Amino acid sequence: MKKLILIALLVPLALMLVNCGGGKPKAKMQDIPEWYLNPPMAEDAIYEAGDAAKQSMGLAKEAADARARDAIARTIEVKVSNMLKNFMQESGIGEDAEALEFTSSVSKQVANTVLRGCLITKREMKTEGALYHAYSLAEYNLNSLIQESLNEARKQKALYNEAKANLSFDDLEKEIQKLEAVGQ
Numbered sequence: 633m634k635k636l637i638l639i640a641l642l643v644p645l646a647l648m649l650v651n652c653g654g655g656k657p658k659a660k661m662q663d664i665p666e667w668y669l670n671p672p673m674a675e676d677a678i679y680e681a682g683d684a685a686k687q688s689m690g691l692a693k694e695a696a697d698a699r700a701r702d703a704i705a706r707t708i709e710v711k712v713s714n715m716l717k718n719f720m721q722e723s724g725i726g727e728d729a730e731a732l733e734f735t736s737s738v739s740k741q742v743a744n745t746v747l748r749g750c751l752i753t754k755r756e757m758k759t760e761g762a763l764y765h766a767y768s769l770a771e772y773n774l775n776s777l778i779q780e781s782l783n784e785a786r787k788q789k790a791l792y793n794e795a796k797a798n799l800s801f802d803d804l805e806k807e808i809q810k811l812e813a814v815g816q
Contacts, residue, residue, distance in 0.1 A: 665756050668767045678772045679753075680704045685765040689757065692766040697752050700770035704750060705743035708777065713740045749776035 671679040682699025686692035717736040724730050754769035 663758055665754070665767050667754055667769050671769060676774050678704055678707055678774065679769060680707060681767065681769050683765065683767045685760060685763045687763060689764040689766075692764040693755065693757065693768070696755070696766035696768040697770070700752065700768040701747055701750055702743065704770050704772045705745040705747060706741060708743070709745050710741050710743050713742075714738070746780060747772055748780055749773055
């Protein structure tokens, strides 16, 4: 009977150890590209790295590229929203009092930037078990950023001039209507 109980306890334990033993494989630090850990720095460009581990090689590459570009966009412009909730309560009397405290912090970062001319300059693909792990390095030339800013300024100026012209035409139309009303 003792052997039966022992077997009944050991079999589920062994199954649990076998099923919970693995998890997804982790990249070894020596396998991670140096440029991913320390992206290059330059006066005329912004560099950022991204990575993704997926079962599909194409999806891993696409996600790593997108994350590298996203990091550049967040470097250029980011809007941050934060929320902190703090709850404290104490109940009871004297030493028997119990305190309850709960703190919640949420942060959201949003970037909305056009990256014309942003290039993926380096990419490495590694396998980790059944997964493909892609590393991508994106480069955004600051001349592209300057040109994009100038184009946006020109566009805003053109919109302003168009609005100003429309107002002038509206004023002219009102004056003509006044003259026509006086002449009748």
